[in-house]
Amino acid sequence: MTNEQCEQIRIAAAAWEDGETTAITREQIDAHVCECTACRDLIASLADLHSLFAGAERITDDYDVWTAVCEELGPAPSSVNQTRKILYVIGFGASALVFLLAIFFIQQFWKEAPVEAVQVDPFSTDSSTESPASIPKGTRPAGNHPSADESPRDPSLTSEEEKVVTAAIAPHLWETAESESGAPAPFSDESRADEFAIGVVEKVVKRGDFRFLPLKLNKTFKGRLPAGKFFAKDKMVVRIECSLPPKNLGNRSQLYKPGTNVVVYLLRDKASHWIVTSLVPITPGSEDYWQQRLQTFADVVLAGESDEPEKLFREMLVLQPNGGLESTLYHAIMIHPHPAARPVVRKLWRDRVKQHPVDPEESEMVGSISLIYLMRNLNDGEMVDEILKHALRQQPGTRGNYFSLLRILADYADADSRNRLKSRLESFLSDSPALETLDPVKDLKIWSDVSNAKHAIEYLNTLKSIHPDRKG
């Protein structure tokens, strides 16, 4: 029995479980699972997933979308439908006619009236007469919403605190040597910067911006990480100690033990509000720990503080515990598409592909990493070819997953990469049976591959038409 047959049976069994029918009959599935323990166990475990969602429902949000939509749509047209529009036009025309007739008759009347009576003509349309209307026609400023105060300052910070922000990003905090050079620094005592950082975190917590984490922070702050540095003007990292209410923590309880040090990443948004973007428990060996290390690496490299970024990156990957390489790679690429990481990632990718040339599970993971790599490392034609070659040698059904991912990620590709992708996909299609000749159930895998390839080409064409001059 091949893996391919097993997978077809599993897919069909899951569909039957959902109350759908497939080309593979129930009897065929039953006959298969009688002989195949692996399939029997897997099908049973998939069926168990239903209970996971028992009682769950989607989170609701009472946000008023309309107000925002309405503002975006701009002022409403004066009429709401054609009939009413016509009525308005007729009404307006009739009023205008009555108005003009009235003027005409009044003028006729005054022409015949005594001259001394014609002193003020409130209806005069003579432009030489000083008009009482100082607002030009049709430009009366009506309906404008009072503009919100768009001050760049964070409203929760005092001006003194703002000064601390400015001071905290002063060069002496970046390069400690400078503060020793005798140049007067606004805050030579770095504890002021710590004080500021602590104040910001407290305020953020008080504002309730921890919507996504069931977390309470102790007021024991350990200072910033790495010691004595703000990463950038709008970025700050603070290490604190936290404690958590034990209930509702689920599997987080291992990570957020009382007394655990937590790294808080803060960014200033467009409106200059400090927001917490990430909260990472420093549990050595945890995935978050490595992610934090990667982030630190990215920041250090981007700040130009490492002479040998490639070496640093390599060392960090070597430290990664077994089993987490893909995850690290993924994060590395996503967080840090820095040129220093590129050759390292490329080598690791090649090693990984050599290890798992055609392996449904591994290759899918490698595939998604590859595609992200591909899209984020533009103008790397050699890699584009390698990755596509890898995608196309996958088993039927798996290739479609690559194409599907491609469709999603194609936005990142430059024109050259897109053309390469398109031509490879077209050649794949020309070597495959036409979609119309395939049965979507019986030939599920190849059908899915062909269909996904077609979708991807269509999407690539759309991108081309939208961004004809797009460059990498």
Add this chain to the structure above:
Amino acid sequence: MDADEVVIRQCKAGDREAFASLVARYQREALAHARAILPNVDDARDAVQEAFIDAFGSLKRFDEGCAFYPWFYVILRNRCYGALRRKASREDLTEQLVESAFAVRGGDDEVELNDTLAQLSAEQREILLLKYLDGLSYKELAERLDVPAGTVMSRLYHARNRLRDVLELEKRSEGAG
């Protein structure tokens, strides 16, 4: 005549009030669906808002014989995935990962379920929630996701497989801890 159909006709004639009622009717559902793809609540709100604006501009091409929400959903998910791509390009992954929580509420263990879902890709999370929480059939899923029914079958299977793997991994790590 279907209530939506009447409202949509009015919208096509440019009636803003009718469109407001359409937004009011579907905004909660749209926000909930957007959250399955975009864990960040503000991103989800932006995507829903943009999708409604797109929908208003495209209503003229909408076939009144069809249901509104499945048509709108395709626009919405395009917006959501667009936002996701933009976000990835802005290198906000850390934020995404941390905020990948609370797509669902209730259930035996809300936090655990959200944590588990957060470890799936947006596409996997989307299809699973449409299936398990909204109870959509494969045909409806195909319509919503704008893919053939065969692809739905395969994607759903892979998403479940991934979910199962994540759960097993969690169990193992709990056992080890």
